[in-house]
Amino acid sequence: MGAPLTLPELESLQATMNHALDAVRDEIKRNKLPELSNYATEPHPLDNPAFVCPSRLYEARRLALATIGQLKSLLQQPYEKVVEQSCAVYDTAALDIFVKTGVIDRLADHSTPPEGLHVQELQKQFDLDAVKLAVILRYLASQGWLHETREGVFALTRPALELRKGNNGRKWILTPGKPKVAQSLLTQITHPEWKYSRQPDQTAFQLANDTPLTLFAWMKQRPDELTQWASSVQSLGDAYHSAIINDFPWRRWDGRTFIDCGGGQGNLSISLSEILPTSFFVVQDLPEVMPIAQANIERRAPAAAHEGRIAHEPVNFFEVQPRVGENHVYLLRYILHDWPDHACIAILKNITRVAPPSARFVIIEVISKPNTTSASDRHLEETVTLDDLVSVPHHVALTPPAYIPANFGVTAKMSLALGVHMMGVFNALERSMREWKTLLGKAGLRVVHVHTLRGMVSAIECEPVAAHAHVGHVGHIVGGKESH
Numbered sequence: 001m002g003a004p005l006t007l008p009e010l011e012s013l014q015a016t017m018n019h020a021l022d023a024v025r026d027e028i029k030r031n032k033l034p035e036l037s038n039y040a041t042e043p044h045p046l047d048n049p050a051f052v053c054p055s056r057l058y059e060a061r062r063l064a065l066a067t068i069g070q071l072k073s074l075l076q077q078p079y080e081k082v083v084e085q086s087c088a089v090y091d092t093a094a095l096d097i098f099v100k101t102g103v104i105d106r107l108a109d110h111s112t113p114p115e116g117l118h119v120q121e122l123q124k125q126f127d128l129d130a131v132k133l134a135v136i137l138r139y140l141a142s143q144g145w146l147h148e149t150r151e152g153v154f155a156l157t158r159p160a161l162e163l164r165k166g167n168n169g170r171k172w173i174l175t176p177g178k179p180k181v182a183q184s185l186l187t188q189i190t191h192p193e194w195k196y197s198r199q200p201d202q203t204a205f206q207l208a209n210d211t212p213l214t215l216f217a218w219m220k221q222r223p224d225e226l227t228q229w230a231s232s233v234q235s236l237g238d239a240y241h242s243a244i245i246n247d248f249p250w251r252r253w254d255g256r257t258f259i260d261c262g263g264g265q266g267n268l269s270i271s272l273s274e275i276l277p278t279s280f281f282v283v284q285d286l287p288e289v290m291p292i293a294q295a296n297i298e299r300r301a302p303a304a305a306h307e308g309r310i311a312h313e314p315v316n317f318f319e320v321q322p323r324v325g326e327n328h329v330y331l332l333r334y335i336l337h338d339w340p341d342h343a344c345i346a347i348l349k350n351i352t353r354v355a356p357p358s359a360r361f362v363i364i365e366v367i368s369k370p371n372t373t374s375a376s377d378r379h380l381e382e383t384v385t386l387d388d389l390v391s392v393p394h395h396v397a398l399t400p401p402a403y404i405p406a407n408f409g410v411t412a413k414m415s416l417a418l419g420v421h422m423m424g425v426f427n428a429l430e431r432s433m434r435e436w437k438t439l440l441g442k443a444g445l446r447v448v449h450v451h452t453l454r455g456m457v458s459a460i461e462c463e464p465v466a467a468h469a470h471v472g473h474v475g476h477i478v479g480g481k482e483s484h
């Protein structure tokens with residue numbers, strides 16, 4: 001039995017909504033930020049991933065969005081919810097059309113008048129049927145990407161600015177593959193031989209692409225796909241840049257050596273090198289990623305690259321970690337969510353088996369929370385409210401009030417969607433804290449502290465339980481596949 005119902009749902013959600021929106025408005029004023037507007041032609045400071053969002057504003061916005069999600073479920077006709085959600089594939093298709101036809105770029109062009117362009121104008125320019133374009137653009141307008149200033153005339157909204165060339169949203173959307181994986185997901189989870197598999201080469205990805213290869217082996221043969229994929233990973237890293245830099249106490253470790261395991265293009269090391277001027281960084285990844293990493297490091301951190309403060313080297317994390325020394329810090333960002341448990345344990349043991357007790361590990365990943373919802377307000381002593389967050393120096397997470405899920409409902413959709421994708425591509429998952437603790441314990445690590453960040457991810461700081469005491473049997477891992 002859950003907690004007794006103490007508050008009527010609609011009344012409670014309305015009160016929460018008012019409280020959250022009052023706090024958003026108060027914080028905008030307090031921090032002298034511009035008013036929020038969907039009609040703005042420039043991004044708002046809150047849209048910039050480098051902006052350090054005040055804790056209360058961050059949590060008030062999260063609470064407002066979670067409440068909107070709960071209210072929508074409460075009020076929407078269930079049949080309409082079914083149809084709307086089953087048609088969500090057209091969200092992806094319409095966004096794809098918007099970007100890949102170039103219509104977004106035409107509407108973003110400085111020569112476009114503020115009221116936007118008529119679909120007939122777009123037909124002339126792109127040789128695309130105005131009637132069909134209107135169907136797509138009006139659908140996008142209903143999702144908040146466009147506003148229809150007059151019938152058939154469309155202009156970009158503020159969120160759509162993220163889809164302009166060079167922006168992270170654009171990089172993400174141009175990386176293909178998800179619809180194909182989604183189509184094969186049902187076959188994966190009902191597959192007679194694979195349904196209980198935890199192998200990264202027995203997933204929807206292999207079914208969809210008719211290949212026996214894992215994603216990484218498959219991309220090795222397709223350098224263009226690898227470069228595009230790396231840019232989408234970079235966009236995901238950028239999205240939480242300021243949270244990672246500001247909400248984790250990195251500066252106490254200046255002077256140490258950081259090993260960025262599976263560091264990709266090296267963006268985390270590059271960002272850290274800017275705030276840790278006497279530290280040394282080694283970006284490790286697969287050999288085929290080295291040219292991309294080198295070019296990126298030289299472009300984004302020329303001085304550090306020149307001084308040799310950021311090195312890069314090919315290292316397969318399924319082999320023993322070659323970089324070992326006192327006080328080394330091993331960074332693993334968005335690595336373990338790509339792998340099933342046995343592979344994660346192998347990756348970590350390849351470090352813990354050689355690292356001294358002074359080594360530290362920082363695992364930057366989603367910590368998945370359950371969707372549990374309480375119908376009563378929490379006990380006072382456990383509760384953090386928006387009022388407690390006024391001008392706090394360090395970020396503290398809000399306690400969800402009545403009828404708001406522990407994971408803040410719809411605000412967790414992005415991380416849960418990525419979890420579905422990880423399952424469909426690698427037989428992996430986004431893990432809960434309980435799952436993280438079990439997995440890290442099996443790899444010989446103890447959690448020292450979990451740092452809550454103002455973003456989708458958290459930073460789990462760990463230390464080796466006891467040097468060299470946890471080697472044990474790790475199985476033999478070939479490209480993440482366990483064989484005995």
Ligand SMILES: C[S@@+](CC[C@H](N)C(=O)[O-])C[C@H]1O[C@@H](n2cnc3c(N)ncnc32)[C@H](O)[C@@H]1O
Nearest residue numbers: 216233237262263264285286315316317333334
């Ligand atoms: C999701 S990306 C994360 C990149 C980077 N840590 C970041 O946060 O931007 C995963 C990375 O793991 C790398 N990787 C995959 N298999 C690997 C292996 N066996 N050894 C080393 N790196 C590997 C990929 O090439 C990729 O760069």
